[in-house]
Structure formats: structure tokens, C-alpha cells
Amino acid sequence: MAMALPTSITHRYVHALEAELQAWLSQRTPVGHHYQMLAYHMGWCSESLEPVSGPRGKRFRPLLCLLACDGVGGRWEDALPMAAAIEFLHNFSLIHDDIEDHDESRHHRPSLWKLWGEPLAINAGDAMLALSGLAALSSSGDGEISRRFQETALALTEGQYLDMSFERRMDVSSAEYFEMIGLKSGAIIAFSCEAGGRLGGGSETQVEALTEFGRHFGLAFQICDDVRGIWAGLEQTGKAPAKDILNRKKSLPVLLALERARGMDLDRLHGFYDLRRDEDPAVISDVIESTGVREEMAAELRSHLHRAYEALAPARLVQPYEAELRALAGSLVDVASA
Amino acid sequence: MAMALPTSITHRYVHALEAELQAWLSQRTPVGHHYQMLAYHMGWCSESLEPVSGPRGKRFRPLLCLLACDGVGGRWEDALPMAAAIEFLHNFSLIHDDIEDHDESRHHRPSLWKLWGEPLAINAGDAMLALSGLAALSSSGDGEISRRFQETALALTEGQYLDMSFERRMDVSSAEYFEMIGLKSGAIIAFSCEAGGRLGGGSETQVEALTEFGRHFGLAFQICDDVRGIWAGLEQTGKAPAKDILNRKKSLPVLLALERARGMDLDRLHGFYDLRRDEDPAVISDVIESTGVREEMAAELRSHLHRAYEALAPARLVQPYEAELRALAGSLVDVASA
DSSP states (O other): OOOOOOHHHHHHHHHHHHHHHHHHHHTSOOOTTHHHHHHHHHTSBOTTOOBOOOOOOOOHHHHHHHHHHHHTTOOGGGGHHHHHHHHHHHHHHHHHHHHHHTOOEETTEEOHHHHHOHHHHHHHHHHHHHHHHHHHHTSSSOHHHHHHHHHHHHHHHHHHHHHHHHTTOSOOOHHHHHHHHIIIIIHHHHHHHHHHHHHTTOOHHHHHHHHHHHHHHHHHHHHHHHHHHHHOOHHHHSSOTTHHHHTTOOOHHHHHHHHHOOHHHHHHHHHHHTSOOOOOHHHHHHHHHHTTHHHHHHHHHHHHHHHHHHHHGGGOOOTTHHHHHHHHHHHHSOTTTO | OOOOOOHHHHHHHHHHHHHHHHHHHHTSOOOTTHHHHHHHHHTSBOTTOOBOOOOOOOOHHHHHHHHHHHHTTOOGGGGHHHHHHHHHHHHHHHHHHHHHHTOOEETTEEOHHHHHOHHHHHHHHHHHHHHHHHHHHTSSSOHHHHHHHHHHHHHHHHHHHHHHHHTTOSOOOHHHHHHHHIIIIIHHHHHHHHHHHHHTTOOHHHHHHHHHHHHHHHHHHHHHHHHHHHHOOHHHHSSOTTHHHHTTOOOHHHHHHHHHOOHHHHHHHHHHHTSOOOOOHHHHHHHHHHTTHHHHHHHHHHHHHHHHHHHHGGGOOOTTHHHHHHHHHHHHSOTTTO
16 A cells, blocks of 8 residues: 555654564574565565565554553553564464465565465464464563454454455345454454553553554455455555456445446446456446445445544543554545545 | 274363363354364364264374373363363364365365365464464463463474475485474474473473473374375375375485485485476385385384383373373384384
């Protein structure tokens, strides 16, 4: 995605976060190129395993965790191991999603399986998941927060299961879609905010407010991603254009379009998504757009972002952190272009 | 493998263990067939998801954990969640290994990926790993034991990395082979014994002795498995005959045979393993056998089993548990046929 996070926020945390992430990998005893594959995926080395400072993920999930910790009056440094655990957990899911979806690129670079093959990439993803569990355990909180972390990992697999199974089904409802993205995207974002609040010593009211903020923001974020998956080009997402169309992914725009379309448009969508006929992706995205679904998605997105902001109010967070949490969320869901 | 565990040992634990394992899955809120795929893999339901009591794994790793707990004077019931975690961790690695090695069957049934495809099976394995972490966290020990558990999960991925990379290399030494099986097989078996000792309140001497016992037994077990991978037929392993030959797996017998063979035999092995020429697997296993490697493997196996038994002595475990630990180990490595 092309949008940048507000540097006024990121500059405070991003060096320490990146150092924390790198330390978890560099303290492992090397085993062939096993951990260097993880370093490649994290954006720290090139295909030939030379150090690079190329395009990386935004790390916005751990940043939410650190901001939430500051926001309840905690010390953000105390949340660093959990922030690293969250980023590793997210990256584990990316490595395996890329294999499962056959996505050949990630952040404008070849995906891990494309370079090293599926068997080694599956195993590298497993290492990333185990490493995330290790980092979560070194967090300063009690055992309960590690348990919530593993529950979040399990939720990711539940969401991914639903996501993949929807591609084969003809009768997915929008309620099912929201359940799926809640598990696949919402759970880890909500946990990022929750964990920061807990590790910062926030009250139950604050932790609940932060969790609810994360949950709604996570939904808005995924809706935005789904819109981009249909209408954004390579330059914006680092993925092939209309990748979700090529994968026949039944994201919310598709589900709603299948409900709304009539006549030839409906035949076309049904033929492509359900009967798996060949179609030009550009035609499919135009048909979906013609049903008015794109505006509807923008409205859903605005609604969840609004509910996220509202949920945050009762937490009465320390400033400037509440404003920064809002700004971070707002920078990640492009209301204008959605 | 055809050998049965001593029922005098298993009858004490196996029902409670199986109930503990099943409880972890059945307490999850159902998500499509996601968790039923795990239940299929565990041997609790059929391909059509009907309950069955068919062939299952031996569960010997969790049994080691429970025996070790009893052996230091603890209550084996206290080690049940960790025993379940260990069995889930082992099964996570089986689900992914089957995908990575393209093994089509497991315990005489189709492997998970063969039934549901690779993407869903990768994701099911991920769920099994996350579930194992959750079970480990509910164990009665302190945070350190969960940390050791996650370290063991990471060691599994390191061993699997080495195992896969050896298939592509021409210069693997037997020292490297032992490093690999120590990570891939030894670490989880050693941890099973260690965890049981710790959760039972054993002394440091006892825990160290149990760990060392597990480490050597784990090596013996893997050597035995490698011997079977070359010389055992379908009826013994539940896998295709000479599966390790078909996969050109450079297990220890192959490495040693490559060092020992001369003339036409060496050309044949080199041609098959390094130049990837086609060969009849039966011819390859005969050539390996003709180098005398099979006897050498049997000697290695006996040596590690002996060292395992010796390592156990200083623990001065409560009887009959020491004898039972030995009997369990002895029942799993078939010294006579190796």
C-alpha cells in the first residue's frame, strides 16, 4: 500500500522496534540459511542474503501496541517484546498465506516460497510462529497475556480457514464475511491494542476500549484491503493487479455484487466466481463497480472507523497518544480512495 | 511401525491422555471443518468426519512425559496438559512434514493434504502448532517450561530445515546428520522427559538425567526410523516401501554407504543420490546393504540405547517407573531387526 504512516508517530518507536525484532533473529544459532530466510521476509536482506534496507512492512500492529501502552501511562519499552511477537505472528501468517494463495510477490519482492520453494517456506513460516510464541513469553505480563497471544494465533488460522473455504462456496453471506475478517484481520489488531493496554498497566475500562478500537479498526482495515484487492494496481499494493479477482476471492465487494447484479452482469459474475469461467479481470472489476458496491464499501469502512474512534473515548488516554492512535488508524484506511 | 507399546504401561495413562487431547479440540468453537481436520489427523474421525477408533499414533512422547513425572515422585495428572501439548507439537510437525515430503499416507490412511489439499493442510498444521502452545501454557509449571516448549518447537523447524537441505547436498557428514536428528527427533523426545521431570518436582540431577535419557533414546529412535525407511515394507511403517529412497533422503545409512561403496556400487549410489538418475529402489537398498552399513546402524542404535539407559541411573527414579521408561524405549527401537 502506498500510504505512509505519520512519521511524527513512527520516529519515536521504529528504531527500537526494528532492533528488538532483529535481536530475536540474530541471537539464534545459525542453521544453514533457515533464519536468513526469515530475515529476507522481514526485509533485512536481499535474495542473495546481503543486508539491505529495502521495502518492509509498515509494522503498524506493533506500533499500535506501543502507542496503547504509552496511552494508558505505561512505558512503551516494556511492551517491546510483545510488539515483536505480534509482528512475527503477522509475518508468519503472510509467509503461509502467500503459499496458500500462490501469491508470487510481497512488498514488491518475490515471496519466500517463490525463491526457496514451498517446503522450505512452509517450514520458515513455522519457525516464525514458534519465534513469535517465544517473544510473547518474554513479555513482562503474566501468563494470561501469553495465553491471549496463542488464542490470537489460533484465531488467525480460523479466519484463514474460512477465507479459503469461501473461495469454493457459492452461498457466503456478508455476516459470514465479517466473521471471517474479524478472525483473520480483526483479532490480531485488537490484540495489539489490548496487549499494549495491559502491559502498560491500564484499567479494565481502558483495555476494553482499546480492544474495541482495534476490533473496529481491524474491520475497516480489511474492508480497505479488499477494495484495493479489486480496484488497486500493482504500484499501490505490491501485488499483481486485481489479485483477489484472479484468485476468485469472495471478498465483501464480490458477495454484495452477487446479491445486487441483474441480467447479463449477474450471469457474468456467477459464471466467473461459481462456474469458474475465464474472464478478463478488468471486466469483472467494472461489473462489480457498476452495482454501486464500491460506494457501499466506502460507507462500511467509514462506519467502522467512526465506531473505532468512538470506542476509544471512554479510555481517556494520555495525550498525545489518543490522537496518535486515531491518526495511525486514519492513515491506514484510505477513506477517500475506497 | 508394527511394534506395540507395553500395555502394562499404556493402560495407566492412555485413556486420560486421549481424553485430555480430545478436550483441547472439542472445547473450541467449531469453524467449518477446520478442527475436524485436526481430529482426522489425530485418528478420531474418518475421511467423512464420522467418529472412528482406527489406527493412531503411539503417543509415546506424552507417555514419556507422564512416566517421567511419576518417576520423580510427582502426580502424572499434573503433567497431562503438557503431555497433550507435546503430542500436538509432534502432530503439527507430521502434518507439515507430509506436505513438504509429499508423503501421501500416514498410519495407513491418506495424509491430511492428500484429502483436503495443501493450502488447508498447511493451515491445519498451523492451528495444531498454536493449539500446542496454548496447551503448554496451561501446564502447572512456571513460564520457563513454556519457554523451553517453544524452544523445542523452534528446534523442530531447525531440524526439518537441515533434513530438507541435505536432500540437495552432496557432502553431508555423519556429524551433520546427528546434529539434524538431534534437532528433528531428539529435542522433542528429550523435552518430553525433561518436562515430566520438572512438572513432577524432580531435582536438577533428576531432570538432567531424564533429559539425557531422552536425548539418546531420541537418536536411537531416529536411527531405527531411518533403517526402516530404507529396508521396511508398507506393512511395518504405514508408508510406501523404501520411501526414504524414493525421496532420495540422505539418512545416515546412505551417507555411510556413500563413504564405503567402491566401483560400480559407488557409481550407482552417486548417480542416484547426486545426479538424480532413475534407479529401482530395491537395487539401491541392496547396494547400501552390501556395504555393511546395516550392521553398523544396528551397532549405533544399540550404543545410543545403552547410553540412554546409563544416563537414567543417577536419577534414582521411583520404581516401577525407571523400569517402565526403559521398557518403553526398548519397545520402540527394534534392536533385533535393525
